[in-house]
Amino acid sequence: MHKFKKSREERICKIISSVKLISLFFYAIIIFSRCNFLYTKNSKIYIQYNIITAFISITLLILIYEGWILFLKNNQICIKTLRIIDIIEILIFIAIVSILIFISGGYLSNYKFLFLFIIITSTIQFGMKCGTYVSAIGSIFILGVDILSMLLNTVNKYFETDLILSGVFVLTSWLLGYYVKVENEYREQLADLVNKDELTGVYNHRFFQDSLTRGIAQCKKENSTIALLFIDIDHFKYYNDLYGHQKGDYVLREIGCILKNNIRDKDIVARYGGEEFAVILPRTSEGEAFLVGERIRSKIEEYEFEGEEHLPNGKLTVSIGVSYFPEKSKNKEELINSADDALYRAKFFNKNRVEIYYSILEELKGDIEDKHIDLISSIKTLISVINAKDRYTYGHTERVVIYCDLLADKLGLSEEEKKILRYGAYLHDIGKIHIPQELLNKKMPLTNDEWNILKKHSENGVEIIKTVDSLKNVIPLILHHHEKYDGTGYPNGLKGDKIPYLTRILTVADSFDAMTSNRPYKSRKSYNEAIEELKKYSSIQFDSAIVDAFIEVININKHVFEKVR
Structure with missing residues (x-):
């Protein structure tokens, strides 16, 4: 699923880049048409020279932009910084279009539609809200230029057309933004179906494996740590045999909720299999992981489960094994095995306890x-x-x-x-x-x-x-x-x-x-x-x-x- 998401983002990035390249081509046309590069009374050679210059300039403009995209792609810039760069890029495009409209005739310009390119790309990138802001800026600008021309006692026969164009801006941002919103929600629902365990509402085993692989790769890159908890319900088979699978499912759901409510936003809780859960704790030390495990253990021990009084210890409890990377393991398999060993140590020695791998x-x-x-x-x-x-x-x-x-x-x-x-x-x-x-x-x-x-x-x-x-x-x-x-x-x-x-x-x-x-x-x-x-x-x-x-x-x-x- 992660590979699919990454592939999708890359394809969307290519579409946005293509739209921006097309808009750059239009910008170049406006610049060279206003500079009269193709007009001279005396020399055909001069005309050919300006055509070549225009072609080279457009090519360089496109290559510069492609180089910029390649730079962002190859340099692992954090998401927050990349978002700021994208916003600055949008503002630069807005400024360029505004200047081009001025130099191409102001309220008489035929290039006011260029704001549509920015509206489309910003809406696809950041959603309806951002697209609406850009459409509002574009509308205010072109209508402001029209009003300014009328204040200067100039007859502006394009005002009504510009009002309609402003409406097109807003409608485009709204419709496209709504489509992006619906598509994202649908994609998230599909991701939930693929990644979530239907019974407990926590992530499933496949998502756990993918997340742990990515987490360890990130640790190696950042030289940080990642901890892993394995959680097993004590005497769960006995409880299932005593009350049936429906009651057993009830216990699994409740424990899933307790786990989700007692971890941090950056942590990942998953159902590893049967009555066993796993919690991935990024950037967490061994001591911190033990405290998280102890908090989970005590919350489950305090919770009143129906029929728990008939269990061997009179309470429904869990055993928890703790390990972490890279001190106690060198790869994902070792991390899983060591956490599993710690869990079984907790199971063998008393149950209802948290054991750190040793x-x-x-x-x-x-x-x-x-x-x-x-x-x-x-x-x-x-x-x-x-x-x-x-x-x-x-x-x-x-x-x-x-x-x-x-x-x-x-x-x-x-x-x-x-x-x-x-x-x-x-x-x-x-x-x-x-x-x-x-x-x-x-x-x-x-x-x-x-x-x-x-x-x-x-x-x-x-x-x-x-x-x-x-x-x-x-x-x-x-x-x-x-x-x-x-x-x-x-x-x-x-x-x-x-x-x-x-x-x-x-x-x-x-x-x-x-x-x-x-x-x-x-x-x-x-x-x-x-x-x-x-x-x-x-x-x-x-x-x-x-x-x-x-x-x-x-x-x-x-x-x-x-x-x-």
Whole structure:
């Protein structure tokens, strides 16, 4: 739609320029006819010289104007400045026509109609109001010249004709202006049909994509920022199932209105899909975007939706993810993915909250060699792909990082060990990028062949990061996090203390979260059931000392972790 609009504006600009060029041609004819360039009694050569001079002068006049148009087109002048230039141009044309009418006979001039060219171009450019002003100026001028001639006791037989011509000026500006107005309104209605979501009244997904593309291009040009909010309605499926789709549509419409009423004029709110909305915030910092998101979240929480008391939290709320360009992303795809990741973090951790995008990989960039920065960006992209294939992996990774952080404090690890453990917790499932999506989400128990494919993910993960020297200490955590304390694990069947200490910590946190998470093929265990499972397999699958420490951490923070679910 944006391309169509731009193409249309270019074509209209060409039409206006053509009309102005025609009027310039008339101006040149008047000038040379009044100067008597074509008249001489003695020399045919002189006549030919003046004809050539006239032709060259007209050509130069046209070329100068074309050069002016080309200059405006190639120099990215802001719209406000361009509008001022256009108005000045109109005034210059009015002045030129007025002077030409004077030099071509004043009230006797046959060129009063030239005001029509200015009326037509100004009305097409700026609408009925501007066209009416120009027609009024032209009418006042030619009638003023007529009245002046009559005050000088000159018989003016053209006055009635000029009155009619003035009427033609006004009628032309009104009719053409009305047509332009109707055409613009019709075009806006068509744009709304194309760009707006019919249910919610906000912009649709296609308009969002186009706007974000243009916004990022503008940021690169201006060296500015653009923020993005992703908004998802909490427990919307539950609400839909409980009350039906009509009530669900009512919620979507109301939230659309709340969003439109709580953003700035320059911001763009769109329905991204289903119960998910997006807000584009041009020239906005991360902190400002967070405040906008928090304002939206609180307004929706305060709004009283019918039947919300039966939802899990007793209120209909939203979760919001925030990211921005260029600090947290390098292109449109990264911006969308990072905002989406922040949203899912908000969904996994408590809901009804605003989360700013954060990646451990951003922290990791400060610890690795410059030559491997691109690889870290690639790893970031791979993790986004894994998240899209298997949402369990995303929430699982985030929770395992939190468990590992708490357990590291309990066990008194050094800062360097904490950092290695955190990186390992974040990257331990990166090898799943090579696992087919249908296998990751299979609802039936895996076959032996499928299980063997899945077990390869630890070795695949090592292959991805092994070239990064700064991550060498993380390799054992990725490779061995499925080893068992009794030596029956994979891929190398390591036993007891042969399994690296940090890896044994990760294994406990990883297994606990797997037990307390819903998977396609099994239901989650309660925290108490999972704790009993850890005790049962202590010294068999897990290091007993680490299990004891972990159970203490869980019991202390159980009320917090339960809210995460």
